Amino acid sequence: MIKDWFSLEHFRHRLAHVDALPQLVVIGLLSGIATGLLIILFRLTVDLSQQFLLPSGLSEDFESLSSIQRFIFPAVGSVLLFLLLFRLRPDQRRVGPAHVLERMGYHQAHLPLSNLLVQFFGGATSLISGHSVGREGPAIHLGAGFSSLLGQWFKLPNNSLRILVGCGTAAAIAAAFNTPLAGVVFAMEVVMLEYTVIGFTPVVVAAVAADIMVRFTLGSEIDLAVPILEVETLNEIPYIMFVGLCIGCLAALFNRIMVKTQSYGKHPLSLRLGIAALLIGSVALVYPQLMGVGYDTLSAALNGELALGLLIGLMVTKLIITPITLGLGVPGGIIGPSFMVGALAGGALGLIGDHMTNQPVAHVGFYAMLGMGAMMGALLNAPLAALIALLELTGNPNIILPAMIAIVTSNLTVRYLFGLPSVFVSSLRALGLDYHYEPITQAMSGVAVSSLITRDFISVPQEIDRDTAKSLNLEAQHWLLIDDKERFLLDPSDLLTYLARKPDQATIDLAHIPALHRDLLEISYRATLHEALDLMNESELDAVIVTDLNQRVLGILTRDHIEQSYRNNLRQ
Secondary structure (H helix, E strand, O other): OHHHHOOHHHHHHHHOOOOOHHHHHHHHHHHHHHHHHHHHHHHHHHHHHHHHHOOOOOOOOHHHOOHHHHHHHHHHHHHHHHHHHOOOOHHHHOOHHHHHHHHHHHOOOOOOHHHHHHHHHHHHHHHHOOOOOEOHHHHHHHHHHHHHHHHHHOOOOHHHHHHHHHHHHHHHHHHHHOOHHHHHHHHHHHHHOOOOHHHHHHHHHHHHHHHHHHHHHHOOOOOOOOOOOOOOOHHHHHHHHHHHHHHHHHHHHHHHHHHHHHOOOOOOHHHHHHHHHHHHHHHOOOOHHHOOOOHHHHHHHHOOOOOHHHHHHHHHHHHHHHHHHHHOOOOOEOHHHHHHHHHHHHHHHHHHHHHHOOOOOOOHHHHHHHHHHHHHHHHHOOHHHHHHHHHHHHOOHHHHHHHHHHHHHHHHHHHHHOOOOOHHHHHHHHOOOOOOOOHHHHHHHOOEHHHOOEOOEEEEOOEEEHHHHHOOOHHHOOEEEEEOOOEEEEOHHHHHHHHHHOOOOOEEEOOOOOOOOEEOEEEEOOOEHHHHHHHHHHHOOOEEEEEOOOOOEEEEEEHHHHHHHHHHHHHO
16 A cells, blocks of 8 residues: 555546645656756856857857857858758747747647757757847746656646646746746746646745756856945836836837747748848847847946947847847747846936936946846736846845836836737737636646546446346446447436336346436546546537546546536635
8 A cells, every 4th residue: 555655656646636735846846856957958058169169268258259250150050050940840940938838728738859859959059159049938948848748758647747837937947047936936927827835836846946956066047246226216216117118118119020020930941040140140240249148248237337329229239139030930038138128228218317317316227127127027928027037136125116116117018008918929829829728727727637537437338137237236336337339328327217117128238228328538547627628518528538548447527527626616
């Protein structure tokens, strides 16, 4: 008995239930460790390659390249990306957080290995060659994808795959930024779309595990050494709201440029990648800071080291080049560029406010920080994650109140002035997809079918003799399962009634006695209640049989079971 408690089969069975917290903590820990290792490998691939290829021997130091090298690097990167992608179907080229949301919404959190490999090698190639993209988007896909694959390899129920994807997402952001709490909030706010104790706990475990691994092996991922700045006077609040409004407009522009560029996705891959290389290569002749992620430029903006003209020039070009690059199909991330665009815009608005107002305003770096958080919150529709990321990255508690004002204003601007969702959802809609969960879908996707099945049934042949029927102890059974010539369910009381009415009939064909015959389809124990209900609705059935890995019948699930489970969730 004790041995069975520690078996993989028992582990899978417990994960099917909504209250399997100890088991969820275990998979959260595994997800965090696996994601941490994968992000370390990805980061080393990018950093060591850049250190080898760049003249200064420093990663991200594209400014050390000559003019011709700045043009050649992205061109070579596009050629390598073409060689990686040209034989793949369009669906196999999909990467990043938008792909994760698509698989969550349409494929029960099953993320393919092929797309994960494209993300790893494609994302690394884009970053090494200096394309204007971020590395956090690839990190999210890598963490979510590998965590999903762990669940698939262990054949865990689909309801736990959703938790694993959330764990991988949080762990990836924690490993990329050293911001575990922001990773947790982002996973709950954007990917899982729910806040529950059962879901929250394993996600926290995963984020902490990944963050510890990266800090222990590589140190702090991003070190934004900025002074502890604060708002000078409450009279600045209206101007902070104005900054939030401006950042929201920039976020909406970023969103629309990227979606508009995606509409050209039917053009040849070679043409699209060539245009992306030509754009960044040409602009990098004037602004080499745009190549790669650009965290050195971000730090300079936060410390007020950039002049107004440079801030505006870098902001405008980054705002245009990055969404076009991503929309053309270069595999990269959005979060890092959103930080940079927001910081550049905020810094520029800080300098403008200082020159135009008659009263002193906060340091330009303070407005750069506000812009950074406001841009992320508006672009990703993740205001709480943006606020916490800003707090964790800067270590500045004085930022909380003004950042809340700026982030809420920018978010409202995008959502209600422009009517736009997050850039991820916009990308999905450009592909003819959507990502949303109704409350009933949320509730039923969190429970696997094997947690509600009834095992009070007995399998009998369709044709049965009277003596055998009497020996079945029908009063103690809930269902009769007939699965030979035809497959259907029968209420034992109907057979008892028939036996009483036909005392002389020796052989009984259960398919023809007067009773309610419930036709059946088969569904895997890994399926969620939502999948089972969809199957019942599509087939116009009221019951399914649940089978294990060896196609053995585990039990029976009816529509009544599902409806009762949903009603119980509403009461809790």
